[in-house]
Amino acid sequence: MKLFKSVHEFNYEWSLVSAANWQKYPNENCPHVRHVDVLNRWVDPETGILTTERLITVEQNVPSLIRKILGGGTTQYVREISIIEPKDKILTMKSINLTMNNLLSVEETIVYREHPEHKQKTQFTQQAAITAGSLVSRWGNVIEEFSLKRFQQNAAVGREGFNKVLERFVVMAEAQHHQSAGSPTTNVAK
Template sequence: MKFFKSTHEYSYEWNLVSAAQWQKYPNENCPHVSHVDVLNRQMDPETGILTTERLITVNQNIPTIIRKILGSSSTQYVREISIIDPKKKTLTMRSINLTLCNLLSVEETIVYQEHPEDQTRTQFTQQAAIKAGSLVSGWSNVLEEFSLRRFKQNADVGRDGFNKVLEKFVVMAEAKETATASAL
């Protein structure tokens, strides 16, 4: 099993970052994400906690030889459960691949939370556990290493893409605020 962990700070308040997260896809940095479908959404009226289950459709660039051996297509599916707690100011997103999970399992947890020392910033933590299945035990280390490298690359690209989405979101929020102030 291989592990990945990354942290980052956004120079924006948690409310803005967590709202922008729902607008992350589509973006030009992540064209491999083709669809994000909401399967279920529930809000606890007592706590205000919103739980959302989504199915993410991803078109991976899998080498043709591997696709032929596994009998798979380049379309992959990921299940994500997100929990947003407005009182604690946390957005936790857990995802796992559904496609080819018997060969390779990738469990990811992302947490956006208000920075404990500065309410104008947001802490971002991303963790993943990558584990090859028993069917490929002879190739486990090679497959896990390859997948870890790919995951790191995608994490960097995803963070860059989200930064662009976040910047657009901030501009839109500021324009809305200016328009509202002008109307008064």
């Protein structure tokens, strides 16, 4: 098993980051993400906690030699469960690959939480456990190491892509604010 952990700060408040998260895909930095489908969504009426289950379809650039040996195609599926705790200002996302997870399992946990000292920032923690299955135990360490390096590269690209999404989200929110502030109905109401 190989472990990955990354900690980052976004210079945006938690409410903006958690809202922009739903607009993360598609983005030009992550063209491998083809579809994101919501399978289930529910709100706990007592706590206000929102839980969402999604299926993410990705196109992976799997080397043809590995595809020939192990079978399968380039289309992969990932199940994600996200939990938004609005009172505590925490968004937790847990995902696991569904495709070929008997050969290689990647369990990822992402947490966005309001920064304890800077309310205008959001702490981001990303962790992953990468485990080769028993069918490939002879090559397990090599496969895990290769997958860890690829995961690290994709994580950096994903963070950069999400930063661009956040920047666009802020611009759109400001434009909507200015548009509503200058609209005739708003001016009449003043």
